[in-house]
Amino acid sequence: MSALEGLRAIRVQIDLQPDLSLDETIRIVKSTEADASSFDFEAAVLLLDIVDDSVKPYGLSFYQHCIHSIILTQQPIWARLMTLGRRRFVKKLDRDEESIFREAGLLIEPPNDFVIAWWDHITGLIRLEGSRIALDRAREAEKLTLQYEEERLKREGITTKPIWTAIEDNSAGYDVLSYTQNEFGLVNKLIEVKSTIASPLRFFLTRNEWMQALEYGESYSFYIWDMKKDPPSLFVKTVADIQPHVPQDNKKGKWSNAEIPVGI
Numbered sequence: 001m002s003a004l005e006g007l008r009a010i011r012v013q014i015d016l017q018p019d020l021s022l023d024e025t026i027r028i029v030k031s032t033e034a035d036a037s038s039f040d041f042e043a044a045v046l047l048l049d050i051v052d053d054s055v056k057p058y059g060l061s062f063y064q065h066c067i068h069s070i071i072l073t074q075q076p077i078w079a080r081l082m083t084l085g086r087r088r089f090v091k092k093l094d095r096d097e098e099s100i101f102r103e104a105g106l107l108i109e110p111p112n113d114f115v116i117a118w119w120d121h122i123t124g125l126i127r128l129e130g131s132r133i134a135l136d137r138a139r140e141a142e143k144l145t146l147q148y149e150e151e152r153l154k155r156e157g158i159t160t161k162p163i164w165t166a167i168e169d170n171s172a173g174y175d176v177l178s179y180t181q182n183e184f185g186l187v188n189k190l191i192e193v194k195s196t197i198a199s200p201l202r203f204f205l206t207r208n209e210w211m212q213a214l215e216y217g218e219s220y221s222f223y224i225w226d227m228k229k230d231p232p233s234l235f236v237k238t239v240a241d242i243q244p245h246v247p248q249d250n251k252k253g254k255w256s257n258a259e260i261p262v263g264i
Helices: 001-016 021-034 043-050 059-074 077-085 086-091 093-101 113-155 207-219 239-245
Strands: 176-182 185-196 202-206 222-225 233-238 258-261
Touching: 001 021, 001 043, 001 059, 059 093, 059 113, 077 086, 077 113, 077 233, 093 239, 113 176, 113 185, 113 207, 113 222, 185 202, 185 207, 207 239, 222 239, 233 239, 239 258
Parallel strands: 185 222
Antiparallel strands: 176 185, 202 258, 222 233
16 A cells, blocks of 8 residues: 555655656655655556556545556466355465455445446456466477477378367367378378466366367377476377266256366
């Protein structure tokens, strides 16, 4: 809150005397604000470029907008916890962090419509950002698979290049089309690529992916990349490897997603 209070005081003074330099503005704030000694002006200056200057520095809405801007631009680690729900999220914060949300009126009981809308909006954006990060990680795993397959094909004397199918046709049921040779010549190798940062190591399998895997059988492989490692490490699994971990339908109930352990 010391940083937010410093930002508020600076913005108030800028509204009063917009032509002053930042140093002069801070000097006036320090000499006129009774609580200026408790303000974190260094952090407040950093926030000047983060918080939209069109937001007036008055009332709870100012602090709410500050928190919103900091979360979206700085993406603090604790922001991901906001999707757990307000009460569970607050339990994960330390006293200083909690005080920021409380002083901003975002922890009132019971929450009013505005507060509910604020939490819904910010958690929605966090989920979207999480989806973007997951997609970036998935694309990186697909690139790694292409590189791996290009090197393998070269070692095996196969000149045909693998194809990044997921980019061209997301409904194909696999991400990379590669090749291998048997006694009849060149045959397709269909690869479903998974990226994970989970511990213990695991990935999620959809029903549609599994139906495709069963249809193609031995031609189908799962390439699971552990993206926590540097460089990422690869686990290759066949349909037979995955089979024991896939749930079964029961009466009228059908599974749609399954968590599959990778193992060592």
